[in-house]
Amino acid sequence: MSTITAELSKTGQALGRETDVPQSCETCTARPLSVCNVLSYPQLRRLADCGAVRAYAPREDLVREGEPADFAFNITEGMVMLFHRLPDNRRQVLGFLLKGDFLGLAAGANYDLSVQALTPVKACRFPRQGLRRLLLKMPKLEEELLARASDELVAARAHLSLLGRKTAIERLSILLLDLADRQARVGGSCSEIELPMTRIDIADHLGLTPETVSRSLAVLRRLKAIQVTAGGAKLLKPDLLRSLAEAPEHHS
Amino acid sequence: MSTITAELSKTGQALGRETDVPQSCETCTARPLSVCNVLSYPQLRRLADCGAVRAYAPREDLVREGEPADFAFNITEGMVMLFHRLPDNRRQVLGFLLKGDFLGLAAGANYDLSVQALTPVKACRFPRQGLRRLLLKMPKLEEELLARASDELVAARAHLSLLGRKTAIERLSILLLDLADRQARVGGSCSEIELPMTRIDIADHLGLTPETVSRSLAVLRRLKAIQVTAGGAKLLKPDLLRSLAEAPEHHS
DNA sequence: CGCATCATTGATAAGGCTCAATTTAGGTGG
């Protein structure tokens, strides 16, 4: 991180303001995790000029299903939740995005999902039009976005197996391990995870009810696999969780 | 179709063999449904030269999870099934592909899913290496493949809602309507659909057991919404199915 | 400090699963 900053100011002095990294990018802790990481400094500046940083309060919408899909987002701080709403108000939470995750390029004319902040969120918001134009000149960026879109499909399909074929305990274990992995990657500890979403959000993600989520967490707690804390959990026995994540339960 | 053939032979005579549409493409009923539809004749020839038509018997594998992802496929005849296998032999069927559907470009170094023929299948098989090279010169094709990849993600997410939040009857109704739509698009009647997959395959797709699939079909049959035939079904009341596809069931 | 939302826990019910038996269909060889 400090190497980047050093490199950055050096470049700034050498080449003048034109190729400076924008103020907001300079201190952006999400940059090494984000798609912008593949860009040169001049490119980064052009990208930054195209978008703007925005802040969202918890439970504020970034995107509403059905509305014109004018913007794409790069999450630079906090956690957001993607979801579908069914006609009769049932809900399916499609996933949670963290710092460094990108969102909204693949959309059609209108968003086909809603996105809501779970914590105070910061995100770079880009007009999709402008972004598309930039992409033509930045094949590296396009490639990176493509790779991430492909990862999204893989993740969605993995979640299909979870929803179609896994038990409540398996589902919870998988979610906890997944969040631990991803939160570790964006900088936190690997055993202490934050769970800013409600039990209802978790339930709608895992295809369960909030009560079952609560009870399953209680089971994991009784097994001393986890310790539930305020707004989070500590993974005490990740190996046990990993085995629970793949075993329907032994009836022997 | 006859216009295409006429146009084709004319082009062939005018410009010589170099720009001829390959033998197999000339009569290919999948072409208007496939990604190749966006190509000019010379491009079509180059694409065809890169791949080869292959036939698969029912239950033969096109792709096995874990093996090197050397090929991509365009289905030109029949139906295939995509699935994951979980460690303990549970299975999640991710989807069914028909004539005109494309498969396998987004893969990493190794396939992350298996693909099996459900009927006698014909497919154009392309080395992914060569295809990648071609794509650099055919932005139209790349764009088309991208659009289809994006559709896949949308479809996968829709299926998440199905698996996470829908009842057995809703799931069956959605599957039947979806297959009817897609089979109509590839040429069949819209009310008579083919179901070459087993009840187990359907169950593994919908997150149910074969018994529940059977019983749910019986319910739809008793409602006279469908008529179950050998290896297929007739949709007698698509409107009823559509309403069943979005209603959890009335407890009144 | 009080209210509303969220989380937990309990009791009961139900949707779908498991196990099991029967029927149907498809493929093979006599």
Place this chain on the structure above:
DNA sequence: CCACCTAAATTGAGCCTTATCAATGATGCG
């Protein structure tokens, strides 16, 4: 061409996981 054999589909009975309904306790915000 038919009988046989096996796999698939259907149907039934009972059970289990998870949902539903309800009450209580915890949290946090105004």
